[in-house]
């Protein structure tokens with residue numbers, strides 16, 4: 232590093248002193264904390280993003296959001312050149328510079344890192360960083376800190392893409408690095424065009440059932456997702472979308488008793504939903520009136536999570552949840568159907584000449600019934616630890632990799648090879664095979680690859696895909712929910728001072744430390760039919776999480792409680 236660069240870093244860092252007595256960690260989804268202490272962290276992540284851009288010679292994304300956290304929190308995460316999460320190799324450096332108090336240590340860390348990674352800085356190199364932020368009021372101040380961090384690396388340029396959902400920013404970074412033009416309107420166009428394409432491919436005989444004139448009611452969590460869905464819906468033909476909790480002045484507070492995280496964890500309806508949304512209600516299709524179950528959807532604070540739900544009874548506004556596992560099952564079923572159609576030999580002479588490697592990725596939180604269902608479909612299922620970055624990496628090993636966490640994070644990845652094969656299937660067909668089932672199946676899969684966000688899970692594109700499949704199948708949420716019946720489950724958490732006291736293996740299904748705890752969990756689990764339980768340290772809070780499922784709710788509750796007791800005991804948290 233030359234003197235000019237060093238002086239620039241020292242001077243700008245002096246304007247962003249780090250908070251005292253706080254240790255920040257990049258965690259599963261970037262840095263998150265109370266917004267008032269984050270300026271220095273965001274400034275430093277700006278520097279890191281510039282270094283990453285120089286190293287990879289690509290555009291890097293920097294998103295300011297704390298997703299489903301309370302409105303007073305904020306956070307920052309990086310999108311790598313592919314649009315995915317920051318490579319895990321760089322996380323220790325992120326932690327180190329975020330926590331370096333002494334300016335000399337800070338400069339030394341950067342000097343050593345650029346040397347080790349062979350990153351030339353201070354000279355003619357250029358770097359480009361796209362900045363996005365959600366609707367949090369603290370976003371603007373933190374945006375400024377990010378810009379200052381970026382401009383303290385010679386040759387680095389920050390481009391403010393404005394208020395965006397997290398998946399929009401990841402999508403833009405991916406697309407830009409693929410050499411394409413990037414704008415928010417191109418994102419909306421791609422989603423609405425590919426949705427229309429899927430709807431146009433619905434077999435004609437099914438149109439009566441699929442023309443259900445039902446409003447899509449969506450909880451926007453009072454965040455950026457609601458705002459963007461209001462824009463997207465203007466372009467989407469064939470769906471009537473009503474966004475509740477849009478975050479407009481006076482409508483409510485971001486993530487406060489609203490949003491996918493609240494709905495999934497608390498299993499009650501979010502604010503903004505009333506007795507009118509309970510049970511079944513009258514809807515019309517064509518000129519016929521019918522009673523249908525009222526289907527509701529919920530996005531999280533930065534719109535990278537989606538769940539569906541239904542409120543069966545007015546008494547307590549408790550919900551029946553259609554979670555990420557069921558979304559995964561719906562997608563998997565539809566994709567399998569298309570692949571099956573594609574591999575059928577027809578008179579057309581169009582023969583599938585390549586066997587697509589399809590895989591499904593889940594975590595230990597996936598309900599056992601969902602895994603069983605997917606196995607019965609004949610799918611290859613693999614498990615990874617919790618956190619999008621792990622699932623995404625695994626899914627990328629397949630031609631078509633579908634991943635979902637139960638909490639609604641997930642997407643579908645198509646390999647380049649698979650996309651070119653599908654394109655050749657649709658382009659090279661002889662005129663006789665146009666309109667054949669094979670041809671349509673290839674077109675549908677291509678439309679899915681355009682609709683679904685391949686950079687990261689995206690509630691807006693995920694919602695349109697689920698709706699297109701439901702329309703295609705003429706399915707109600709009730710029919711969808713009966714794909715399988717969830718096993719009763721319970722989640723608990725135990726507060727700890729040091730969550731590293733617990734370590735796990737085998738995709739978090741086995742506790743390694745404290746030693747002996749796994750044996751205790753095994754003997755509890757063995758007491759319950761269909762019993763399954765695991766514990767893991769949270770990646771976002773100072774807690775240990777406990778999950779249990781069993782054949783009855785009572786058994787799942789008892790199992791979770793006894794495992795929690797064992798955990799406390801092994802961690803020395805029990806009194807006396």
Ligand code: 16G
Nearest residue numbers: 259260618619620640769770771772
């Ligand atoms: C973060 C992760 C999510 C994971 C959750 C687990 C991303 C974008 N988000 O929100 O995938 O399910 O953390 O939280 O990676 P926990 O570690 O506190 O249980």
Ligand code: MG
Nearest residue numbers: 298531533535
């Ligand atoms: Mg989120």
